[in-house]
Amino acid sequence: MAQENSSTITELVLVGFSNHPQIEIPLFFLFSGVYLVNLFGNTAIIILVVIDSCLQTPMYFFLCNLAFLNIFYTTAVVPKMLFNLLASKKVISYELCLAQTYISLLMGAAECIILAIMALDRYVAICYPLRYLLIMNWSVCVQLSVGAWTISFFASVVPLYFTMLPLCGPYIVDHIFCEVPVLLHMVCADTSLQETMMVIGASGTLLLPFLLITLSYLHILVAVMRMHSAEGRKKAFSVCSSHLTVVTIYYGTGMFMYMRPKSLYSAEGDKLISLFYAVINPTLNPLIYSLRNKEVTGNLKRLLERWRVSRIQRILS
Template sequence: MMKINESSEKHFILIGFSEYPRAEFFLSLFVSGFYTMTLTGNAAIILVSILDSRLHTPMYFFLRNLSFLDMFFTTSIVPQMLVNMWGNKKISYVGCMVQFTVALAFGSSECVLLAVMSIDRCVAVCWPLRYTTIMHSRICHILAAISWIWGFGNSLFQSPLAIILPRCGHRRVDHFFCEILVIVKLSCVDTHPTEAKMLVARLIILISPVVVILTSYACIARAVIKMKSAEGRRKAFGTCASHLMVVLLFYGTIMFMYLQPKNNYSQNQGKALALLYTIVAPTMNPLIYTLRNKDVKRAIRKIVWKDSN
């Protein structure tokens, strides 16, 4: 028994997409391209929002935080995923534990931050004259800190529940990264109590921000309906459209994956959905905000034009 336990702690085997060896190579190119765009796009938003003084507003402060989270979240998964696709299917026991702990922390923080950003948009539309007074620097930093602390707290609660489970030599992970629920399924004991605790944590970290987002947009909708000018309505819609698109992309895949009944879930479906929220969503966020945002596009042109001269 001791030998089994010792061998199980050396490494895990990530199956990934090894059942499709030809597709795996092209998928690795797809992932590499999206990862490069994620790093470039989010780094550009961070740089531009810092360098351009006109973007020193609460909205862009939260957008910088979102870009940081996207970069860290994707980086906690993609490099190891590419190594896996290029032939090395092994990941160390410690590396696996660290990966799902870190990925869960950043992913959870993003859930809360998107709710915070909806509050910011609500204040901007509903109380435009008091916006700078309400969303002052100290409040913004407190809200951002709450997002990070809440996300990391969720990870610190769930991760130990998975780490302490005995696996009795089970090392084959049917995924392209160490996803916490997949690791739990490797256990050789009854995991229902652990999964129940994790479900409660997932509901809190997913449903609570959704309630805040829905409440914020209900207030926004009511304020927009009361607006008499079509120009004011268009401006309010433009203020919220980018954030709403990001919310739908991120929450749509996350909630479909983690809150659907088990009898409707397949592992291949889980891998496809995981690709969406770990690879595609962090790449789309900077594109959504830059393509729809005149201030960001103007700031980028200003910086590029200066550098070219």
Template sequence: MVTEFILIGLSEHPRAQAVFFGFLLMAYLISLLGNSLIITLTIADPRLHNPMYFFLCVLSSIDLIITSNTVPEVLANCLLFMPTISFYRCLVQMYVGLFLVSTECVLLAIMAYDRFAAICQPLHYMQIMSWKLCVSLVSASVALSFLITLITVLLQPTDFCGHYIINHFVCELQSFLKLACSDTRVSELFMQMSSLLILIPPFGFIVVTYGRIALAVLRIRSTWGRKKAFSTCSSHLTVVSIFYGAIMIMYLKPQQKSPSEEEKIISVMYGALTPMLNPLIYSLRNRDVKGAFWKVVSRKR
């Protein structure tokens, strides 16, 4: 009976692992500081109590848990020769990550709709994005992600015939399924179907929504206004492309027997890079957030 797994990250490439450790530590500290700051400011400043910052607060909370779920353990494992993880800790890490990443996929689409309503229907924005609708949308995304995660858990293989080496930095679902001795065809089929459901429609919706936003921005007479709007939209699309692109490469392409070193690095992009970039691009450059920050700082003096 398998009671623990051995995780193989970049242990065969010590120099690359040292560089990876430095990058991951920097990304984690920035993510921790940035997302915690956004959550604190959104709660503390009444001026940020609107739908846009409500969604940003939820996004920061998800990113904070995603990084804390895996990154500290990966950092510690970089210092060990043969890092291990218990069977049940592996399951928790894997399914918590699946639930949170699925929720964020849907949430990013909701945030794109929020920006569309704010830019294209500014006079009716608060009527369209009522608090009841905002809470309902977030609750629906959480419920859908929980349902997908629950079914994945129920379809989890139960037989492991002594295979205990996971060729990854963390417990990742595809690598985990490859170790099973029991039939995993149903699990793999559901994983492919759920990946298509949770990735393609939200990503397509985001692209179409930002396309409509771009058309609306082109109608703005002010050159400065157009430049600012395009800068914001392009930044958002960059983060979305990194997040969705990394996940699509991991879960929608034909599966190999063992993940390559490049694929393992790509998986870190949506687990560490996007949680670092989200607060920098979505919020910390925002004038209202900067104002809230200096207001909190001045209170403490």
């Protein structure tokens, strides 16, 4: 399995939850259900926005970006995790391990920026309602989306590619999937530069978007407090609450994982943290946005009713 340098590694041991074999089968069924809910929920949001013209607005365009990201992120992580929960030989190929590392870093950075863009979109909608469609036109939305993915790639994947160091044996990844903070413990050389770059990168893709989100919501709060209509204030808070819930969950776990020194690493604790932002949070996103959004649930009910009526008509004809 392990040779003298990373170029000759064929596979690594992926520990996962093998330290607790008695819970592996229950976890397999639990995470299988979570993954299916993730796929269904996020795919449903994308399909609903595509086919329903009422939802083809900037907010739901960015929500589709987030839904796609959630599907891609968990698909890079969960299937292998599920396979290893049942396998007697719990390994991961070196190529897949690297792929998971790059994907987790890219998707994490992209989610931070997209969440910031969604906060900016809410700010424009609430503070400049009459100019909203003029400011957030489709050209601007597409540019913001492309910019988010491009910046994420060059701020995360490119620096990691050029600073990746050889790994040392034993080649054991005591985690549920491969990501940067975990692999730093397996590097042969001094990792001070890599740790510094990870903190700098996290500052750019975590803190700056978080600062933009904070400023956006401060302006939103001021604008809402100035509203004379109680119904208007209630609607504004309802629209923003879903986004704030997602931001709180994601940033809380992401900042702890990527913005701390290596000395604070805890294998068991970090597995739970990673489960939240890589598996649980992407599954909660569509539930939070749909269950707390009357516009989404209302349009979904109407589409299901139309589908039911058309199906009955086909049967009768």
